[in-house]
Structure formats: structure tokens, C-alpha cells
Amino acid sequence: MLRFQAPKFGAELAQTAYKRGLAVTAKDGTTRPIPITGTAVILDAAEIRRRSELAAKLSSATLKMADAVLNGGTRDVLLGALSPLERSIAERTWQQVSRLATTRVDFFVNTANQPRALEINTTIPAMQGYSDIAARTFLEVVARHFGYPEKAIHALLTLNGSNALALYRALLDGYAIERKGQQPNTIALLCRRNDSQITELRYLAERFREFGADADVVHPDEVSGDDAFIVNGKKYDLVYRHLFVRRLEETPSPWVEDFLGTVPGKKAVFLNPPTSQMEVKTTFALLSQALAEPELAEGIGLSADELEAIRACVPWTRRFRHAPTQGPGGEKLDDIVAAVAAEPHRYVLKRAWDYGGKAVFLGRSVGTVPYNERAQALYGAPLGWAELCERAVTDPTGGGYVVQEVVETQPEDHFVCTETGALPSSFYVDYSAYASVGLAKQPAWGGVCRGSMGEIVNIMGGGGVIPLITTEVAHKLLMAWKAI
Incomplete structure (x- = not known):
């Protein structure tokens, strides 16, 4: 039904989502829209909860695994992947990290309709704002297009849920634990100037104000204070970090570097510390x-x-690495590297510590333009699979590589909306589930869906956001459409 209707409301959907902050920001401050689809991913609310519960268990297990490695004799397996400042902060803080307001596990749903976890995000598990913008705008635009009662649209949004609200509650619940039942009056959202996702952070700050806290987006060069987190004379009780540690190496800020090195914070409560040791894919490999x-x-x-x-x-x-192990089917592998080189269609190689999918190689995509471009950028030539395996196993950058069994998935038909209309497209779609660690209870987290024409899905690399809608909400919209 939406595939036939999307061209009629696609331009309005894209324009409104862009105005609300569904955009990428360049270093010069200019923005470009993140594509949004006029078609949705529709799931039962119970399945959305189940995936968040899985993400919560995987997140707590990942924290335990990272702690065990750093407490043992092989800690350089993780620490060696990090930049100097990342390593310094990890060494100073890992023993104090027991609570994470937000994590995100990225899944592919395989051809058997089972979510398979590809990796965990704990350093900046973003897109709570983007996901809300996409779902909210989709519901409002579609509901009005279908003649849904205007006064009932807010109830529709509430029924669908909000990741921004879940994040807010996670931060408040964590703050109450650290400050013996108190609540923060002020929240700082810390990011670099012209951060690529700053429009999302501004959206979150607006929502936090609506929810009851005085929230602002702030930047490292604005912060000071001997005993408090102060920006332009204003003291902030709680800090939400959206700042990669490596960005501080590019533009040093000793005050912020020192602040990040104290968990859960003295000058302000700090509930999403840098935890690079958890996000290094080696930790995920050890869980497997x-x-x-x-x-x-x-x-x-x-x-x-x-x-x-x-x-x-x-x-x-x-x-x-060159070592024996048990293979994906329980079979004995005498050497991991030889086994992977021999069956490229079964495997994907990923640099253990990297961003944006720049060092991810699907064996079955050898010879394609994306594969060759990545190999050229990293190793100066479009290598074959066996050659790539030999280069990867000797490359220590970012802690080397991990190998993962390919998750079989199929592209989906969606309508990609732009400011001029909507076009049919075939998208590989992932599903990211949010969770928290160390709170008394999980807030009502949802998820976010991204789509891309390539199998490596990444928003910054040109992908789009697909609204996530519950079955109950979709049914209400369908009933409104049938009543037209």
C-alpha cells in the first residue's frame, strides 16, 4: 500500500525530516539530507523489546569480556588496537566502568528471519535522534495523508515509542543512582563544532527540554571549571558525550581529556564514557x-x-591469525587464515578497530568496485581474496582483523524520498537495537533501521534511514487508509 502512496507524500516527508535534523553536517557547517524512505520496517512491539533485551545481554557480556582481558595477561590484544589517548583513558577508567546509559547492537536479519549481531557500539552509539525524526515524521505525514484524526496523532506517536525518551530516562536513572535519588537540572551534550551528527544532537537537546531538563549542545573549547563542568558561566549537572576520543587528538583539549578520564565523573555525572576496549571487534570475537x-x-x-x-x-x-580453531559448523580448522582464504563466499574480514566500514571486506564481493576501492585505499592495489588475507593477517593497524561468518540476507524493496519525490530502490537493511548496562531496569528502548544499496550499511557512507513502526501503529494507519 505504501509503495503506491509514497510518491504522493515523499517530497513532504523528506523536506520535513531534513528540517528536523535528519542530516549530515560537513566540516564547513553545510548540511545534506540523510535519505528517508516512504516505506517502513514494521515489527511487533514484543519483537522490538526482545531485540533490545538481546542487546542488553550482549552489552553486559561484552563489558565482562573486556574487563577480563584488561585484568589478565593479554590486555594488549585490546589496548594495542587503540590510539595513544584512547589507550590512556581506557587504562585510567576501565575498572570504574560499571554503568553505560546507552549501547547499540547492530544486527542483520538473515534469510531465516533471525537477527544476527554484527557488532556492538559503546563509544558513540548514536541515532536515537535520527530514528525518532524518521519515525515521527513518517507517522505524521502518512497519518495526515490518510486522513487520520489530527488530535489522535500524538497518541499514535506515543504508542510507537521514542528512543530519545528512553535515552533521557536512562540518563536520569543513572544520575539518580550516582547522586542518591537526585535528578539533574542541566544536561550538556558535548560534541565537536560542526560534528557530522550535530543536527541530531540539537534535536535531542530540544526533546530533553520538553521532557523537563535544561539541555544544551556544547563544545570542548567552551568548557572550563575547577570543580564543575561550566560553559559560559552555566554549570551542568550531567554530561552526555558525543565526542570520539580521536577527535581530541586532532584538536587537543586538556580540560576535556582530564574530564573523560574520571568515571562516573566528579565535575559532573558522566554516564557514557569512552569504552573503546568494548567496541574493539576482538572483544566480540572472544564472545563468540x-x-x-x-x-x-x-x-x-x-x-x-x-x-x-x-x-x-x-x-x-x-x-x-594463523591458529587452529573450531569452524562455523563445529568442524576443526587447522589454520584460520588458510580456511578463510579457501572459501571467500563464507566470510567477511573486518579491522578490529575502525570506523565507517572503511576496512570491511566481503569475500564474495571480490572484484566489485566497493571492494577494490577499499583495498586500493588501504593497500595500494585491488587485491584478490587470498592476497588480501595475507596482507590482513600481517597488518597490525587497529589491532589487526577479525573474521566473521557471512550473514545471509536479501535486499528489500523501498521507496527513497527526496525533496522532489520518491524513487523505488533495493536496500540492504540492518536493525540496530539500543540497551543500557548497570541500571535498575531497562528503559523502553526501541531500534533504528538503516538501508544501503551495498551490503556494508553506513549512514555516513550514503545510506538512509528507514522508519521503524510497530504492527499496532501500522494497523491503525491501514484502517484510516481503508476508511478514505
């Missing part, structure tokens, strides 16, 4: 390995629920 090595799982204290979550949705993943 723990399924085949009960002594590893027991040694780090993985619970039965955490192990079941790993078993249910983590694809076979290993450190990419």
Missing part, C-alpha cells in the same frame, strides 16, 4: 569463542542468559 570454550565463559562469569543471547544471535567470529 566463549561458546566453544566453556572455561573461557566460566572464567569471565558469563551468565546463562548472556550465553544464550550469544548463542542465539552472534555469528561465528574469530581473531584473524
Whole structure:
């Protein structure tokens, strides 16, 4: 139904979403719209909750695994992947990190309709704002197009849920734990100037103000204070960080570097500290390995629920090195590298610590333009698969590589909306589920869906956002359309 209607409201949908902040910001401050689809991903609310519960268990298991590695004799497996400042902060703070207001697990849903976790984001698990902009704008535009009662649209939005509200509640719940039941009056959203996602942060600040806190977007060069987090004379009780540590290496800020090195914060409560050691994909590989090595799982204290979550949705993943292991089907592999080189269609190589999919290689995409461009950029030539495997296994940058079993998925038909209309497209779609660690209870997290014409899905690389709508909300819209 939406495929036939999307061309009629596509331009309005794209224009409104862009105005609200669904955009990427360049270094010079100019913006470009992030594409939005006039078609949605529709899931039962119970399935959305289930995926967030899986993400919560995977997040807590990842924290346990990272802690165990840093507390043992192989800590350089993780720390060696990090930049100097990232490493310094990790070494100063890892023992104090027990609470994370927000994490994000990125899934592909395979051809058997099972979500398979590709990686976990804990450094900047963003897109709570983008996801809300997409869903809110979609629901408002479609509801009005279908003649849905104007006064009932707000109830429709509430029924669909809000990741911005879940983030706000997670921050307040964590603050109450740290400050013995108190609530913050002021919240600073810390990011660099002209951050690529600054429009999302401005949207979040607006929502936080609506929810009851005085919130502002602030920048490292504005912050000072001997005993407090102060910007232009204003004291902030709680800080939400949207700032990669590596950005501070590009533009040093000693005050902020010192602030990030104290968890959960003295000058202000700080509930999403840099946790690069968790996000290094080697940690994820070790979780997968723990399924085949009960002594590893027991040694780090993985619970039965955490192990079941790993078993249910983590694809076979290993450190990419010359070593024997148990393969994806339980078979014995004498050497990981030789096995991967021999069957490119089964595997994907990923640099353990990198951003934006720049060092992700699908074996079955050898010879394609994206594959060749990545190989050329990293190694100076469009390497074949066996050649790439040999280069990757000897490349220590970013902690080397991990190898993961390919998740079989199929592209979906969607209508991509622009300011001039809507066009049919074929998108690979991922599903990211939000969660928290260390709170008394999980807030009502939802998810976000991204789409891309290539199998490596990334917003900054040209992908788009697909509105996530619950089945109940979609049914109400359908009934309104049928009544026209």
C-alpha cells in the first residue's frame, strides 16, 4: 500500500525530516539530507523489546569480556588496537566502568528471519535522534495523508515509542543512582563544532527540554571549571558525550581529556564514557569463542542468559591469525587464515578497530568496485581474496582483523524520498537495537533501521534511514487508509 502512496507524500516527508535534523553536517557547517524512505520496517512491539533485551545481554557480556582481558595477561590484544589517548583513558577508567546509559547492537536479519549481531557500539552509539525524526515524521505525514484524526496523532506517536525518551530516562536513572535519588537540572551534550551528527544532537537537546531538563549542545573549547563542568558561566549537572576520543587528538583539549578520564565523573555525572576496549571487534570475537570454550565463559562469569543471547544471535567470529580453531559448523580448522582464504563466499574480514566500514571486506564481493576501492585505499592495489588475507593477517593497524561468518540476507524493496519525490530502490537493511548496562531496569528502548544499496550499511557512507513502526501503529494507519 505504501509503495503506491509514497510518491504522493515523499517530497513532504523528506523536506520535513531534513528540517528536523535528519542530516549530515560537513566540516564547513553545510548540511545534506540523510535519505528517508516512504516505506517502513514494521515489527511487533514484543519483537522490538526482545531485540533490545538481546542487546542488553550482549552489552553486559561484552563489558565482562573486556574487563577480563584488561585484568589478565593479554590486555594488549585490546589496548594495542587503540590510539595513544584512547589507550590512556581506557587504562585510567576501565575498572570504574560499571554503568553505560546507552549501547547499540547492530544486527542483520538473515534469510531465516533471525537477527544476527554484527557488532556492538559503546563509544558513540548514536541515532536515537535520527530514528525518532524518521519515525515521527513518517507517522505524521502518512497519518495526515490518510486522513487520520489530527488530535489522535500524538497518541499514535506515543504508542510507537521514542528512543530519545528512553535515552533521557536512562540518563536520569543513572544520575539518580550516582547522586542518591537526585535528578539533574542541566544536561550538556558535548560534541565537536560542526560534528557530522550535530543536527541530531540539537534535536535531542530540544526533546530533553520538553521532557523537563535544561539541555544544551556544547563544545570542548567552551568548557572550563575547577570543580564543575561550566560553559559560559552555566554549570551542568550531567554530561552526555558525543565526542570520539580521536577527535581530541586532532584538536587537543586538556580540560576535556582530564574530564573523560574520571568515571562516573566528579565535575559532573558522566554516564557514557569512552569504552573503546568494548567496541574493539576482538572483544566480540572472544564472545563468540566463549561458546566453544566453556572455561573461557566460566572464567569471565558469563551468565546463562548472556550465553544464550550469544548463542542465539552472534555469528561465528574469530581473531584473524594463523591458529587452529573450531569452524562455523563445529568442524576443526587447522589454520584460520588458510580456511578463510579457501572459501571467500563464507566470510567477511573486518579491522578490529575502525570506523565507517572503511576496512570491511566481503569475500564474495571480490572484484566489485566497493571492494577494490577499499583495498586500493588501504593497500595500494585491488587485491584478490587470498592476497588480501595475507596482507590482513600481517597488518597490525587497529589491532589487526577479525573474521566473521557471512550473514545471509536479501535486499528489500523501498521507496527513497527526496525533496522532489520518491524513487523505488533495493536496500540492504540492518536493525540496530539500543540497551543500557548497570541500571535498575531497562528503559523502553526501541531500534533504528538503516538501508544501503551495498551490503556494508553506513549512514555516513550514503545510506538512509528507514522508519521503524510497530504492527499496532501500522494497523491503525491501514484502517484510516481503508476508511478514505
